[in-house]
Amino acid sequence: MRKNRRGTSRGAENTDPAIQEALNSVYKEILSRAPEHDIDPTMARVERVLELLGDPHRAYRTVHITGTNGKSSTAGMVERLVREHGLRTGRFTSPHLTSVTERIAIDGEPLTPERFVEVFEDVAPYIGVADRESQEQGGPRLSFFEVLTVMAFAAFADAPVDVAIVEVGMGGTWDSTNVVDGEVAVITPVAMDHERWLGSTIEEIATEKSGIIKKDAVAVVAEQSDAALEPILARAQSVNAHLIREGVDLEVVDRRIAVGGQLLDLRTPAGVYTEIFLPLHGAHQAHNALLALAATEALISGGRALGAEIVEAGFADVKVPGRLELVRSSPTVLVDVAHNPAGAEALVDALGESFNLERVVAVVAVMADKDSEGFLSVLEPSIAEIVVTRNSSERSADPEDLAEVAREVFGEERVHVADRLDEALQVAADLAEADETAGAAAGTGVLVTGSVVTVADARILVGRV
Numbered sequence: 001m002r003k004n005r006r007g008t009s010r011g012a013e014n015t016d017p018a019i020q021e022a023l024n025s026v027y028k029e030i031l032s033r034a035p036e037h038d039i040d041p042t043m044a045r046v047e048r049v050l051e052l053l054g055d056p057h058r059a060y061r062t063v064h065i066t067g068t069n070g071k072s073s074t075a076g077m078v079e080r081l082v083r084e085h086g087l088r089t090g091r092f093t094s095p096h097l098t099s100v101t102e103r104i105a106i107d108g109e110p111l112t113p114e115r116f117v118e119v120f121e122d123v124a125p126y127i128g129v130a131d132r133e134s135q136e137q138g139g140p141r142l143s144f145f146e147v148l149t150v151m152a153f154a155a156f157a158d159a160p161v162d163v164a165i166v167e168v169g170m171g172g173t174w175d176s177t178n179v180v181d182g183e184v185a186v187i188t189p190v191a192m193d194h195e196r197w198l199g200s201t202i203e204e205i206a207t208e209k210s211g212i213i214k215k216d217a218v219a220v221v222a223e224q225s226d227a228a229l230e231p232i233l234a235r236a237q238s239v240n241a242h243l244i245r246e247g248v249d250l251e252v253v254d255r256r257i258a259v260g261g262q263l264l265d266l267r268t269p270a271g272v273y274t275e276i277f278l279p280l281h282g283a284h285q286a287h288n289a290l291l292a293l294a295a296t297e298a299l300i301s302g303g304r305a306l307g308a309e310i311v312e313a314g315f316a317d318v319k320v321p322g323r324l325e326l327v328r329s330s331p332t333v334l335v336d337v338a339h340n341p342a343g344a345e346a347l348v349d350a351l352g353e354s355f356n357l358e359r360v361v362a363v364v365a366v367m368a369d370k371d372s373e374g375f376l377s378v379l380e381p382s383i384a385e386i387v388v389t390r391n392s393s394e395r396s397a398d399p400e401d402l403a404e405v406a407r408e409v410f411g412e413e414r415v416h417v418a419d420r421l422d423e424a425l426q427v428a429a430d431l432a433e434a435d436e437t438a439g440a441a442a443g444t445g446v447l448v449t450g451s452v453v454t455v456a457d458a459r460i461l462v463g464r465v
Contacts, residue, residue, distance in 0.1 A: 023113040026120045034143040041174035045142050049150045052126040056157030062180045066168040066209045067188025069343045070288045073320045077292035079165045084314035090156035090164040097456040104152045106159050119155045145169045149176040173211025184295045185213045186220045190228040191342035202227040210235035218298040223247045255286045268294045270305035277316050281324045282350025322455045324350050327464045331432040332445035335455045344378035357445040359384045361428040365391040366450040376409045387416040389424035391454040421457050
């Protein structure tokens, strides 16, 4: 099997070898299709397969989530709050960290390798029909992401779930997931990213993302720049959506650092929830929690306040790996999936606030099509030295090309180059340990960032799978 674009096809530990082989075979077939970054903007192929399957995506209520950063974290929080109400949930997110099975979760747990294979085998004949019809008309087969979208919706209907929490793959209007009629649409902060497909301005990108807001739905919208807000407001008005806006209807009233996370006071139209523990770091996660709470209110109670004990229990149990996650001590090693300047800003703020590190060595591998200069420029004031490398994706930037950019930002002496991530981690750990041994900087740590794939690779290397 060729190098995995999204971690590995490994399933749960101790999987039967025959089942693992079947999972590898299925994943290889899905990988043979157009990758997630090769976009053919239409929902037609997914709609056709779902029609053949009897429209499984209409068998449950849906919360649909888009935005530039924070989608998976927000999805995880919504899912946990909904499940705390005793409802059965399905969650579809992307990309994955360790196994493709993570993308489709029932009741908070990824599909087992065996179930993942069963779902694929169930939908494969219908995908084959749509593939042939598309090719006969001069179009492509379903893509990697389109196949997974179909599998998720079919698995949710078969479970069956009460509520599906669905994260957009890219954009919104023409994204494969937009076949759903989301009862609640959530839009996290919109920033520049995926310009090749979504547009070269914030207005264009926000216009694409606002396409998930459906007629008479509830739209929960994070605080946005004026450029992003205008098209979102226009879309909501055009489809008669009920708008709930951060900064108007929603507010993070207060937040305090706590061991393992933070304590939050959150205001929604229904009231103020106080002393809510969230086991995630950073102001951005507090704002994600606010959106998740408002979305759950809209879905579960029609906008009325939720039970305090339910909210406390749901948030306290939220798990979102790879988001400023501590994966090793001695030296401290943190991983974060930030991959654009906006994500880097949130990362830097959270790092300084939540971890007592006087000196940080960064390990960075990014995708070649990303704004590496913008990303590194945001990191630079908080980073002592940087080790640039590559991750396992075929799209990873060449380390020497990335080093050239890094030297412009950090200066020659602060930049190190390693061709492989394991080498980069060792270089960074040696630098961190040397500083601590010399007493130059008690509290030195290593930060691995730049891409979801980089974090996935690093977590595997340190045994966090």
